[in-house]
Amino acid sequence: MQKPQSPRPGDLVVVRRSRWRVADVRRYEHCALVTLHGSGRHDTRAVRRVVTPFDVIECIDRDRRPRVIGSRGWWRACGTAIAGERPARGLVAARAAAIDLLPYQLEPALAVVHGLATRLLLADEVGLGKTIQAALIVSELIARGAIERVLVLTPAGLRDQWVDELSRRFDITAMRVDARMLRRAAIDLPIGVNPWSTVGVAIASLDYVKRPEVAPAVASVPWDVVVVDEAHTAAADSDRRAAAHALASNASYVLLLTATPHSGDRDRFASLCDVGAVDDTPLVVFRRTRSDVGVAGRRRVHVVRVRASAAERRMHSRLLRYASAVREERANRRSAETLLALGVLHKRMLSSAWSLAQSVERRLQSIATEDDVDEPAQLTLPLADAFGESTDADQPPAWPSTLRLGDRDRERRLLTVLLSAAREAAAAETKLRRLAALLRRTSERMVVFTEYRDTLLHILRKIARPAIVLHGGLGREERADALRTFATTPGAVLLATDAASEGLNLHHGCRSVVNLELPWNPSRLEQRIGRVDRIGQPRTVHAFHLVAATTGEDRVLDRLRARIAVAESDMRAADPLSDRTHERAIARALLGGESDDEDDAGESAGGGDT
């Protein structure tokens, strides 16, 4: 006889004319929230939550009298009982997760279960499965009934990857929350209901969440877990950091994920470690290398020194001439900013002569139209990108206000000469010739990285192989299409900028990365190679750094090596060097190669005092 009863976990029940097994019961003053798992043959993975007494739950069988069954059924039940054991200090969800059981990936979840951590920094090397580790913690907490609302903040390009990983591996239904979804939800929901509060596991872009019109609605939801993916982007004094901290400091659990937590700047690292801190409880850090966990893959790094052509050397000397004119004039005023601005111009040159020509051309136009500087006059509304899908981080920076001469005619003359030299060099760039030679040597898929979108589009016009572009200006569908095409086209070349490729898994069928220019931040270099050097990469990974030897890029390489060494040691012992120091030092090295020891010493001392 079926009759309404108070259900208990494990009971077989009938709800809405279907059979379910009760997984969890939470009793409140006047009602109970009951979690049900599908009990039929075809819906064992279905999960429903109902509220009694509003939903009628009929217990099917509460007779406790033993039952004699056949031997086979008994052994099956015995297996279920043993396999379904829930040890107090063990993991519940990992058994059913579609993951390989690698011990090091279980450690963070065990730390949470053992009560050692509520705020974690997962800082394993690139490609060791930080997403899986974070998802394992989330699924474990969900399985224990400890959490209900999860917010994953990630770069826009990784939202679909998160949704897919959570669903495919952990059977967690996550929802990508963006302007489009919220707009749809706002139409369906009653007035006054916050759409964010209707989502259990929300995957959103940090850049979208930080927007002033979005942030209050997100912050008003009591998130149990906040995951910040690629957390190094939320370090230092930035809007991203402020948004991530505001959300994380109200969450019961905080997970920060980054393979490159430390880029040589101690203050940045400290600000990252403080995201979500509410008391003295320390941040629990997991930092494992591939050799630590015994999955060291083979990686070969090739520094390909490219000898600049006569036209490129001429362009370089013209740029130095312009730089020295600016430095002479602004010797006593804001010299550090001038140095940085000149450094950026050099960076553009090292990326491609074409991109330098673009910048110089824009500057000449602004001089001709009597605009002092081509900087944006006011903050722009995000009208062009209402859904928060694109980024401008790979667009060339505006011409800095510190980079100009008092004598306009002289500046025009210098820049005109520089522009013609850059155009001449762009006609036959040696780096592109070298890239073409590299591409001729193999028919494998390759990823070519550059910092700037205009360089990327320039390469696209120059190379002969089938090429796919991936930059910050692409929308979600375009990005997905690009990645799909790359994965299915034999011998394809993916031309990507850092801004668009962060966190992507490109190691299936691709093992070579070419860096057209060296980024000044070592973290970026590691992130680039990490796209193909990941767990599951069966072959030796090749990373090619194209270094223009006679235009000062070899000195950038030296600085990078030094900075990587500092970052490595700083994870254990503090030895700070700030980004600005580093970039200024690179800029100084590029602008004539004089020694930078004095300045570095000064900065280090300053850093130590603070």
Next chain:
Amino acid sequence: MKTMLVNLRAEATREAHRLTIARAIARAGTRMPVDRPVCASTPDRGRPLIARVRTARRRRLLAGRMLFIWQLASEDAIGRTIATSVVAMLLRLDPLPCGREAARRLVDRVVEIEARLRDAIDAELRTRQRELLDACGADARSRLVRDRAIAARHSSSADRHGGYQAGLFDRRRERAHRERAIEMQAFDEVAQARVHAAESAATVSPSQPRLLLVLAP
């Protein structure tokens, strides 16, 4: 900035081993490929299941004893199962019934044993139960510390105690202040509810051992 490194390598290796075995056991007898994980299943909280051994080898192994498999469990204050442990027990008993209605008489015997030996069994399992209890709730306790810190931060935040000057003719600041106060109260309620939930989860108690399976010779 306070950071801490924890080394759980040994525990993680043990746990991976345990999970591998659990996956293999759950997969045994099915045609699922080895690399495919099994679906999570809720332990059957229905009736105890009894079977009689069919092979001579197993009968020899039992040597006239009955195998009882019990489940120990810990529950939190809202009745959720936090942890379970399976304990096997061999009991030597009088010869079991056979012939007609043997099954019914076997069931009666198990019911009688369960009722008669309940205290002895409870005493036998008490140590295991205590071990299970001690290991439970560590995660909830650490969460409770953080939730309390969040609640305390809210209640002492500068926004709450900051004064404001109401305008003589313009009510906008007054309205903004009122809205802020409502928002603060909502935050407070959420924070307190969380602390309450974490306290409930951290309060762990044992539930009565439950007979799952019986194997009779």
